[in-house]
Structures are given as C-alpha cells and as structure tokens.
Amino acid sequence: xxxxxxxxxxxxxxxxxxxxxxxxxxxxxxxxxxxxxxxxxxxxxxxxxxxxxxxxxxxxxxxxxxxxxxxxxxxxxxx
Numbered sequence: 001x002x003x004x005x006x007x008x009x010x011x012x013x014x015x016x017x018x019x020x021x022x023x024x025x026x027x028x029x030x031x032x033x034x035x036x037x038x039x040x041x042x043x044x045x046x047x048x049x050x051x052x053x054x055x056x057x058x059x060x061x062x063x064x065x066x067x068x069x070x071x072x073x074x075x076x077x078x079x
Contacts, residue, residue, distance in 0.1 A: 003061075004057075005051070007051065007052055007057065008048075008051060008052065009032060009049050010032070010048055011079075012052065013034060013046050013048075016046075016064070020064065020078070021036050022034040022035065023035060027048065028045075031046065031047055033045055033046075036067075042063075042067045044060060044064065046060065
C-alpha cells in the first residue's frame with residue numbers, strides 16, 4: 001500500500017488518538033508528543049508540519065506497528 005503524500009502531522013496525530021489509543025501529552029515547538037499505555041508505555045514525537053515526509057511517516061508507522069504488534073498496512077487503512 002502506498003503512503004499518503006499529503007498527510008499533515010496534526011491529521012496523523014488525530015487518527016492515532018482516535019483509532020490507536022494514543023493521547024497528546026504536550027507539544028514542544030513543532031512536535032506533538034503522543035503517548036500510549038496500551039500493551040506497554042510508548043511516546044512518539046510527530047512533527048506538526050503541513051505535510052509529513054515519506055521517510056518520516058514510514059518511520060512513525062513502523063514504530064507504531066512494532067509496538068502494537070500489527071501490520072503497517074492496518075494502520076494505513078485507518079488513515
């Protein structure tokens with residue numbers, strides 16, 4: 001599945017909060033810090049840019065997929 005090229009950091013954070021049990025801890029500069037305690041504790045910085053770079057988005061999705069023990073495609077379907 002192809003990664004979306006027009007996804008903003010705020011949109012990604014909203015989807016992760018709504019569908020994957022993350023919540024916003026705080027924002028430091030241009031990064032939104034998300035956290036989850038489901039399965040185990042994890043914090044993820046999300047750049048609050050207009051469009052996320054493909055490599056950045058891929059790295060974030062890999063971290064979440066590994067932590068949640070799901071496929072990256074499952075997360076992409078919820079976007």
